[in-house]
Amino acid sequence: MNSFGNTFRINIFGESHGPAIGVCIDGCPPGVALTEADFDADLSRRKPGAKGTTPRKEADQPELISGVFNGYTTGAPITIQFVNKNTRPRDYSAFKRQPRPGHADFVASQRFKGFQDHRGGGHFSGRLTLALVAAGVVAKKLLDGITIKAALIEAGGSTDIDAAVEEALQAGDSIGGLVECTADNIPLGWGEPFFDSVESVISHLAFAVPAIKGISFGSGFQAASMRGSEHNDPLLDDTGKTRTNNAGGITGGMTNGNPLVFRVAVKPTSSIAREQHSLNTETQKVEAMKVTGRHDACIALRVPVVIEAITAIALAELKRVEA
Secondary structure, three states, rough: OOEEEOOOOOEEOOOOOOOOEEEEOOOOOOOOOOOHHHHHHHHHHHHOOOOOOOOOOOOOOOOOOOOOOOOOEEEOOOOEEEEEEOHHHHHHHHHHHHOOOOOOOOHHHHHOOOOOOOHHHHHOOOHHHHHHHHHHHHHOOOOOOOOEEEEEEEEEEOOHHHHHHHHHHOOOOOOEEEEEEEEEEOOOOOOOOOHHOOOHHOOOOOOOEEEEEEEEEOHHHHHHOOOOOHHHHOOOOOOOEEEEOOOOOOOOOOOOOOOEEEEEEOOOOOOOOOEEEEEEOOOEEEEOOOOOOOOOOOHHHHHHHHHHHHHHHHHHHHHHOOO
8 A cells, every 4th residue: 555644644646757746645733834845955855966866857846736725734635746757768668578676677567467657667666755755844844843864874885975886886886875863852652562663653664765674773783782781771860861872762662752763774776787687578588688767876865864754754643642
């Protein structure tokens, strides 16, 4: 399904090289100030332009189709649409018979019996993260006082991100990266034990972002090699503040008064300039192939704002309204 949430529900739609993509948001209260200009900062951060990003340029201008009147939300579902203009579907015609390694081409053709839109990955494309960023802009407006910041802290296994990207470009290859996100000033007690824990909800959304292959909170996988005396976070006062934050701001599935901290692993972009091999479904032989089109050498460069957006969406879903 293409929807997420109960109290703050989103539904994404569209394809990479189709007429438009967008998101419908239900659960936003009335009276929230919202105009197209509110989206500019975050949408600009997602756009390509830096070395190592795709040369495809889209205006990414949001159209507020419903749920907003005279600059304020009405309480009705908010529909935000982005028209696709810079499309080149011809670049992808060969991939219908020879699926690209690492992409959803093959599984999509099997799952949808060949009726899927294969152009640029269709509905499986990372372009759909534009809809998530738009939903995140709205979600952030519902989180009074909470700040969310994500950054790329490593690419290709190196903290020298520029050098790593340049090396990948010279090799005609791609690299992944590590994005860290921190959210501050979250009230105590958001989230639920077990199935709707803060970790569960954020992870659910994180893995809806194409290219995310792992997530860890606080000390993450390092916790497996720590002792309890090292990992436990000593409580300092009745605000929940602790001396260390190995828990990443979450205890028992709920926010504990410390900064929420987590990291996501972004895989290398699947489309690369180097020759690869894949099954040709017409000849039933594994054959050499070259991936054409416009692609990122390091998609992780554009991921931080998407991770901020899914964090805001998760917190809007988990937000407790005190009686």
